[in-house]
Amino acid sequence: MNLSNSVGWCPIKSDSSQSFEELLSEALSPKLPVNFLRASDIQAKPPLFFGDKDLDRFLGGLRLGHIVFFYGSWQCLAISELLCIKVQLNSHNGGLDSEAIFVDGGNTFDPYLIVQYAEQFSLDRDKALDRIFVSRAFTCHQLTSFITQMLPRAVHARGVKLVIASDMIELYCDPDVRYTQSLRLFKTALNSLSNIARLEKSLALATSLNEKTSDSDPFLRAVKQKVDIVVRFEERRQSTKLILEKHPTRPEETFLIKQSAPRVLEEFLEAAVDG
Numbered sequence: 001m002n003l004s005n006s007v008g009w010c011p012i013k014s015d016s017s018q019s020f021e022e023l024l025s026e027a028l029s030p031k032l033p034v035n036f037l038r039a040s041d042i043q044a045k046p047p048l049f050f051g052d053k054d055l056d057r058f059l060g061g062l063r064l065g066h067i068v069f070f071y072g073s074w075q076c077l078a079i080s081e082l083l084c085i086k087v088q089l090n091s092h093n094g095g096l097d098s099e100a101i102f103v104d105g106g107n108t109f110d111p112y113l114i115v116q117y118a119e120q121f122s123l124d125r126d127k128a129l130d131r132i133f134v135s136r137a138f139t140c141h142q143l144t145s146f147i148t149q150m151l152p153r154a155v156h157a158r159g160v161k162l163v164i165a166s167d168m169i170e171l172y173c174d175p176d177v178r179y180t181q182s183l184r185l186f187k188t189a190l191n192s193l194s195n196i197a198r199l200e201k202s203l204a205l206a207t208s209l210n211e212k213t214s215d216s217d218p219f220l221r222a223v224k225q226k227v228d229i230v231v232r233f234e235e236r237r238q239s240t241k242l243i244l245e246k247h248p249t250r251p252e253e254t255f256l257i258k259q260s261a262p263r264v265l266e267e268f269l270e271a272a273v274d275g
Helices: 020-028 039-043 053-059 075-086 111-120 125-130 140-158 179-200 218-226 263-274
Strands: 067-071 100-104 132-136 162-166 203-208 229-235 239-246 253-258
Touching: 053 239, 053 253, 067 075, 067 179, 067 218, 075 100, 075 111, 075 162, 075 203, 075 229, 100 140, 111 125, 125 132, 132 140, 140 162, 140 179, 162 179, 179 203, 179 218
Parallel strands: 067 203, 067 229, 100 132, 100 162, 162 203
Antiparallel strands: 229 239, 239 253
């Protein structure tokens, strides 16, 4: 196997006029191939914030290049649609001044909720809707095909910084599709999302709204092996418990959303309920 061609190493040529030190420096500091990024390139980009200081402190913002998974509650939809608005704001307001792509795997997209968020952040409702591109899939094959073939080109062409894959697991639980095939397709789609986030320096957020997802679920296990951040939502009578199950820099911890939570968070959760 020729490592110089496969991973971008610069071979040392014996007939070069450069000194050994210069050649060694080039060999140890080559140009990275297209599918690699330096950690500093990702870390330097501003994170996407929710707009609630406690929730932002809990997660530290969502960084470009990461793939994130929220699961366990309908509120995962509410928070993902909130991010579709937040990403449109400028960096001074915690956004990235970008469009968003919403891949709707569970027929969940709610434009009325988007409008309420837009008004909350003083955005023109029509312009806010125009900056969100929605694609609906009705089978796991359609969803996999879109994520692996069309989505990378769309993100690259428009410079999109946020991709949502809503209720992603649902379509892969089709009883008419063999389990082994469904799991293989799911992993393929998940890998593509991860590659898009890394290569395009975007944020990918996948969600599952199923409240009964267990740790033994093979789809959930596949997610936890692949993604950077995993947050479980657990609904309670008058609150929602968020459990940070995986994070590249933070330990596992919990965060409770309750009636005394900051108003901005209450408003977007109430808007989801009213919608």
